[in-house]
Amino acid sequence: MSAPVEAPLTVSLVDPQLAEAASALVEKLVTDEVASKLARQDDTLWGPDAQDEASKRLSWVTLYESSKPLVERLTALRGDLHGEGVDRVVLAGMGGSSLAPEVICHTRSGSAVGGRHPITVLDTTDPGQVRDALAGDLSRTVLVVSSKSGGTVETDSQRRVFAEQFAANGIDAASRMVVVTDPGTKLGDQAAEQGYRATVEADPAVGGRYSALTAFGLVPSALAGVDVGGLLDEAAAAAPELQRDSADNPAIQLGSALAAAHNAGAEKVVLADSGSGLVGFGDWAEQLIAESTGKQGLGLLPVVVESPDAPGFADHGHDATTVTIGPAVGNAQIATEGSLGAQFLLWETAVALAGRLIGINPFDQPDVESAKQATRDLLDGDGTTGTDEAPVLVEGGIEVRGEWLRSPSTLVEALGQLIAEAPDGGYVAVQAYLDRLDDASAEVLRPEIAKNTGLQTTFGWGPRFLHSTGQYHKGGHQNGVFLQITGSVADDLAIPDQPFTFGELQHAQAAGDAQVISQHGRPVLRLHLADRAAGLVALTNAVAEVRR
Numbered sequence: 001m002s003a004p005v006e007a008p009l010t011v012s013l014v015d016p017q018l019a020e021a022a023s024a025l026v027e028k029l030v031t032d033e034v035a036s037k038l039a040r041q042d043d044t045l046w047g048p049d050a051q052d053e054a055s056k057r058l059s060w061v062t063l064y065e066s067s068k069p070l071v072e073r074l075t076a077l078r079g080d081l082h083g084e085g086v087d088r089v090v091l092a093g094m095g096g097s098s099l100a101p102e103v104i105c106h107t108r109s110g111s112a113v114g115g116r117h118p119i120t121v122l123d124t125t126d127p128g129q130v131r132d133a134l135a136g137d138l139s140r141t142v143l144v145v146s147s148k149s150g151g152t153v154e155t156d157s158q159r160r161v162f163a164e165q166f167a168a169n170g171i172d173a174a175s176r177m178v179v180v181t182d183p184g185t186k187l188g189d190q191a192a193e194q195g196y197r198a199t200v201e202a203d204p205a206v207g208g209r210y211s212a213l214t215a216f217g218l219v220p221s222a223l224a225g226v227d228v229g230g231l232l233d234e235a236a237a238a239a240p241e242l243q244r245d246s247a248d249n250p251a252i253q254l255g256s257a258l259a260a261a262h263n264a265g266a267e268k269v270v271l272a273d274s275g276s277g278l279v280g281f282g283d284w285a286e287q288l289i290a291e292s293t294g295k296q297g298l299g300l301l302p303v304v305v306e307s308p309d310a311p312g313f314a315d316h317g318h319d320a321t322t323v324t325i326g327p328a329v330g331n332a333q334i335a336t337e338g339s340l341g342a343q344f345l346l347w348e349t350a351v352a353l354a355g356r357l358i359g360i361n362p363f364d365q366p367d368v369e370s371a372k373q374a375t376r377d378l379l380d381g382d383g384t385t386g387t388d389e390a391p392v393l394v395e396g397g398i399e400v401r402g403e404w405l406r407s408p409s410t411l412v413e414a415l416g417q418l419i420a421e422a423p424d425g426g427y428v429a430v431q432a433y434l435d436r437l438d439d440a441s442a443e444v445l446r447p448e449i450a451k452n453t454g455l456q457t458t459f460g461w462g463p464r465f466l467h468s469t470g471q472y473h474k475g476g477h478q479n480g481v482f483l484q485i486t487g488s489v490a491d492d493l494a495i496p497d498q499p500f501t502f503g504e505l506q507h508a509q510a511a512g513d514a515q516v517i518s519q520h521g522r523p524v525l526r527l528h529l530a531d532r533a534a535g536l537v538a539l540t541n542a543v544a545e546v547r548r
């Protein structure tokens with residue numbers, strides 16, 4: 001269950017040294033009246049280079065008010081759909097267009113109702129995972145197609161295949177499509193031309209990762225039955241406190257602590273839930289933190305871990321700051337507590353403030369495009385998808401690739417070579433271009449690597465993480481090493497009217513991102529699993545033997 005609307009919002013700086021280091025920054029923010037200026041949407045707060053972008057990105061500070069008119073409209077739309085027996089919501093969207101509704105729906109419904117989540121979030125190109133979503137009861141399904149730009153390839157591909165399958169099942173596809181997009185996008189035009197059920201235009205003056213309380217967060221959540229008016233009320237209750245130029249302002253405390261830690265070399269922010277009741281909040285915060293700050297060789301690397309007892313949190317070193325979502329427990333240096341709406345606004349404000357203190361523009365994502373371009377080049381090229389360069393080694397059905405490798409004779413040796421490339425205080429990023437549901441066991445790799453190597457270790461599902469930590473890996477501190485995992489596709493899926501399949505797209509995304517990371521001079525160990533289940537077991541066993 002969620003906290004009541006008026007539940008206090010608190011940030012506790014539990015670590016006295018960190019609190020001491022943050023205090024000078026707190027004082028500076030208060031003296032410069034940054035919180036109240038931000039509340040007035042002052043676009044000069046991040047310096048002249050960021051002003052143009054900031055001038056188009058600050059409406060999130062008042063969404064708890066400006067989004068209110070949506071509530072009635074969405075309640076009516078849900079009522080109409082339910083009246084027609086349409087009560088299954090599938091969300092096609094990436095990054096800022098899917099992370100918030102996932103947290104909102106899972107938080108508000110408990111972890112699952114009758115074993116079934118009220119929403120299926122389809123932020124993937126994995127053919128098996130897309131097939132599973134299509135295999136649900138289409139006669140009861142509405143597809144929410146969410147894209148700010150209206151041009152994101154994953155989202156467009158999901159829209160195409162659902163439209164095709166609705167039609168194939170004798171369902172009027174247009175009547176089952178609800179679009180969320182900015183005014184004037186290609187997606188909006190398509191929706192109008194094809195007579196989609198509804199188009200809800202989002203506030204264009206809010207960036208994707210700050211859009212939790214815009215139509216992007218609210219439309220899918222309301223259709224899935226969440227009281228989104230209550231969520232806005234929670235944010236509204238917290239807003240006055242977050243806008244005060246006071247040393248007690250929780251966002252000033254949190255932003256200052258994160259920036260002070262960053263500036264002292266603890267740029268990893270290890271996030272663990274400690275019983276907040278907010279389900280998956282770290283995954284949402286991950287995009288906000290990484291995309292907002294990871295640029296110019298600076299920034300905060302979010303490391304979302306399984307619990308406060310997990311490796312990386314319980315045994316963190318000087319390169320990391322530990323934060324609980326929920327009460328302070330164990331090794332927590334910072335704890336944030338409050339309702340979901342309040343925590344959204346807290347973290348958005350704190351990250352914007354930390355951006356000013358670190359000296360970056362928190363509203364752009366300059367390095368995201370490079371991976372997208374590399375993917376397009378691969379798909380436009382000869383149709384190969386990056387797994388065909390000869391492997392350095394094949395062991396138990398796992399193909400091992402990486403030009404930088406020094407002739408490893410076993411998988412354990414290849415993994416050891418990757419870990420040895422990480423500098424002290426570096427990190428390991430595990431990037432699994434697999435099925436987030438069927439291949440969920442891959443997630444065990446994160447704690448295992450962190451425990452065995454002592455390095456902070458992140459885990460991301462591809463291509464989902466490209467819209468989250470992807471910016472940081474290319475734009476942030478260049479001290480990461482990358483373990484990329486792809487898997488063979490048993491039953492590929494065509495994307496209607498596209499020259500590539502979901503499987504080809506997924507592999508091109510992996511290959512394209514590996515290319516760009518390599519161009520940044522960082523090592524990528526690419527593992528391709530001929531048999532996903534057996535490969536994950538073999539890989540887990542190999543990882544257990546790797547030490548730093």
Ligand SMILES: O=P(O)(O)OC[C@H]1O[C@](O)(CO)[C@@H](O)[C@@H]1O
Pocket residue numbers: 094095096097146147148149150151152155208209291365368466467468
């Ligand atoms: O909503 P869109 O335009 O489809 O973009 C999805 C995501 O892709 C990014 O633009 C970049 O990866 C994110 O910032 C954004 O949240």
